[in-house]
Amino acid sequence: MFENSIILLDWLGIVVFTITGALVASRNQMDVVGFILLGTVTGIGGGTIRDLLLDAHPVLWVERPQYLGVCILVSIAVFFTAHLAASRYRLILWLDALGLGLFATAGAEKAASLGEAPLVAITMGVISACFGGIIRDVLGKEDSIIFSREIYVTAAVAAASTFIGLDAMGVSRELSVGLALAAGFGLRAGALAFGWSLPRYKPRAPER
Amino acid sequence: MFENSIILLDWLGIVVFTITGALVASRNQMDVVGFILLGTVTGIGGGTIRDLLLDAHPVLWVERPQYLGVCILVSIAVFFTAHLAASRYRLILWLDALGLGLFATAGAEKAASLGEAPLVAITMGVISACFGGIIRDVLGKEDSIIFSREIYVTAAVAAASTFIGLDAMGVSRELSVGLALAAGFGLRAGALAFGWSLPRYKPRAPER
Amino acid sequence: MFENSIILLDWLGIVVFTITGALVASRNQMDVVGFILLGTVTGIGGGTIRDLLLDAHPVLWVERPQYLGVCILVSIAVFFTAHLAASRYRLILWLDALGLGLFATAGAEKAASLGEAPLVAITMGVISACFGGIIRDVLGKEDSIIFSREIYVTAAVAAASTFIGLDAMGVSRELSVGLALAAGFGLRAGALAFGWSLPRYKPRAPER
Incomplete structure (x- = not known):
């Protein structure tokens, strides 16, 4: 049952990220192949x-081509329904927050299960x-998420770090995954709801 | 003889794509090392x-360094002759169309010969x-081909899909390659000659 | 002792490149996680x-996570001191020139020690x-180094080529590394001090 939940969340993460990629294609008024390209790259790029x-x-997608299939189908669906998705932009952001937490957790878990050092495993979660x-x-040609004013990459760091930390303390895998997801999603959700952000660098010397 | 034709087309594809990369360097008035860098990345990037x-x-180029050598020589040649190449811009576009069909076919064929699933093999053709x-x-900093109004990525999909489809039906390798090339080149050629394009997404809701 | 010098220079190269990445984060007024992301990608991206x-x-960093640790610590340090680093911009450029020579030499040496062909080894040096x-x-979103008016990529080519050429002639590893470093650093230093550059492509036909 726990395994099934993980798999369900994994698929959900891919679907949600694919939607965000396809929506960028819609803003650029691409054809359906452009939707598929941007959607698929977004859905499985980090894991790749x-x-x-x-x-x-x-x-992942060479081993399980059905991941590719889902990215393609979802991208095509967005091509025909992007006007609906756009009006549900806030919903997408929330789903994206869930995907962010899930991928960060799953990526760190995969690296840890391969025996990688904690810092490497956290980094793999963030990359995923x-x-x-x-x-x-x-x-x-969008403004990159790394320029995001609100917390984004930080939420991935939080999720991956939480999983690795709890795992190192011997907490059960189920609980570690659950709390890591909660940390990542919660932090990003707070950023979406309340504009949470970290202090930004402010130049003190005159600008070059 | 068939093998020789394939190899000839493979080299032709690398030469042509290298030229398109070096021409971007010429538009940016780079030095010869910039030509080599952009030419080589374009010529062998997809296959890599x-x-x-x-x-x-x-x-590919770690196994056969002569691929690197050809990219370098072609890029240098373009550095000294780009003014000629520019006036033959249409010719380059047609050669690029041939390279597109060839790489898509050869990429799918390589993946299929390694036993990958059809969808994975088609994707590898498009990536190549x-x-x-x-x-x-x-x-x-050019407008990406994925923003191209006329058919481009779609032609690669067509070539790779045609090869995989015919191959699955038991058609001979020679004929599958020939028809796949014809499909990819033909579709891109039609786009160049007649402006063929797929319908593009049109926003129906007011722009955000 | 020679080995220790190489290791020292390797670490110095990573530190210096990480600083240049973190300084780009400072120009974009990112938060500390943005500094870490850009700093780390720059410090270990080429070697990866x-x-x-x-x-x-x-x-490299999966094998030795301490590389990651250094990138993170240096990025954090820049976050708190970037106003100092900015006023020492020229110093950074000179350190960057040293890093360039070192990575090009070390990258070529690694590929050669794995038995790769000379052209492949030089390319790996340039990529590093x-x-x-x-x-x-x-x-x-900075102007890429490949658009640099002064010699940059060329200095990496010079360092890597010098190492591979001397190594092929049977020169000792110590001397080959030293001369390669001198060639790469010297060329880039000349570009910094005197504006050395290669002739650039000039369009002869009317601009398209």
């Missing part, structure tokens, strides 16, 4: 880079959660 | 990403054909 | 791509030295 770095072959969106924004 | 994702090591150009456009 | 292409797993900065500039 994680697997390449971990030398965990075959990478953020690099799909980073590639989406570079290709789609 | 395909090989990394397939865990097909050594990647398109990601060199995508990297070129990101680095050179 | 080299290791992926060489199939040299585990990649330049791709961290290239990713930094794409993510930070």
Whole structure:
């Protein structure tokens, strides 16, 4: 049952990130193939880079082509319904927050299960959660999530760190995953709801 | 003889894509090293990403350094002759269309020969054909091919899908490759000659 | 003692490149997590791509997480002291020149020690030295080093080529490394001090 929940959340994460990629395609008024390209890159890009770095072959969608299939179908669906999705933009942001927490947790868990050091595992979680969106924004010429005023990457760090920390303390895997998800989603949710942000660097010397 | 034709087309594809990368360097008035960098990334970038994702090591140019050599020589040649190439811009676009069809077909064929699922093999064909150009456009700050109004990525999908479809039906490799190339090149050629394009997403709700 | 010098220079290279990445974060007034992300990507990005292409797993920071730790600590330090670093911008450029020479030499040496062909080893040196900065500039929306008017990528080519050439002639590893570093650093230093540059492509036909 726990395994099933994880798998369900994994799929949900891919679906949600694919939607955010396809919505960037809609803003650029692309054709359906453009939707599929941007949607798929966003949905599975982070996990792909994680697997390449971990030398965990075959990478997720080479091992399970149904991931590709879902990205393609969801992107096509957004092509025909993006006007609805756009009016539900806030909903998407909340789902994206859930995907962020899930991917960060799952990415850290995968690296830890392969025996990687804690710092490496946390980094893999952050890469899983953020690099799909980073590639989406570079290709789609959007303002990158790394420029986000509100907390974003930090929430991925929180989720991955929470999982690795609890796991190191011997907490059960179920509880570690649950609390990590809560930490990542909660932090991003707070950013969405209340504009939470970290202090930003302020230049003290005159601008060059 | 068939093998020789394939190899000839493979080299032709690399040469042509390298030229398109070097021409972006010429538009940015780079020095010869900039030409080599952009030309080489474009010529072998797509195949490199395909090989990394397939865990097909050594990647093409690590196995055969002469690929690097050709990219370098072609880029240098363009540095000294770009004014000629520019006046033959239409010719380059047609050669690029041939390279697109060839790389998409060859990429799908390589993945299929490694036993990958059809959907994975088609994706690898598209990556081979398109990601060199995508990297070129990101680095050179050009409008990306994924924003192209006329059919581009779609032609790569058509070539790769045709090869995989015919191959699955038991059609001979020679004929499958020939028809796949014809499908990819033909579709892109139609886009160049007649402005063929797929319907684009049109926002129905007021713009956010 | 020679080994210790190499290791010292390797760490110095990572520190310096991390600083340049974190300074881009400061120009964009990011929070501390943004500093860490851009700093780390710049510090270890080039070496990571080299290791992926060489199939040299585990990649450097997966094998030695302390590389990650240094990137994170340096980025945090820059967050609190960037106003000092900015006023020492020229110093950073000179340290960056040292890092460039070191990474190009070390990257070529690693590839050569794995038995790669000379052209492949030189390319790996250039990738080690330049791709961290290239990713930094794409993510930070800076003008890319590949557009640099003064010699930059060329200095990496010089360092890597010098090492491979001397190594092929049977020169001792110590001397080859020293001369390669001198060639790369010297060329970039000349570019900084005297504005050295290669001739750039000048369009002869009317601009399209």
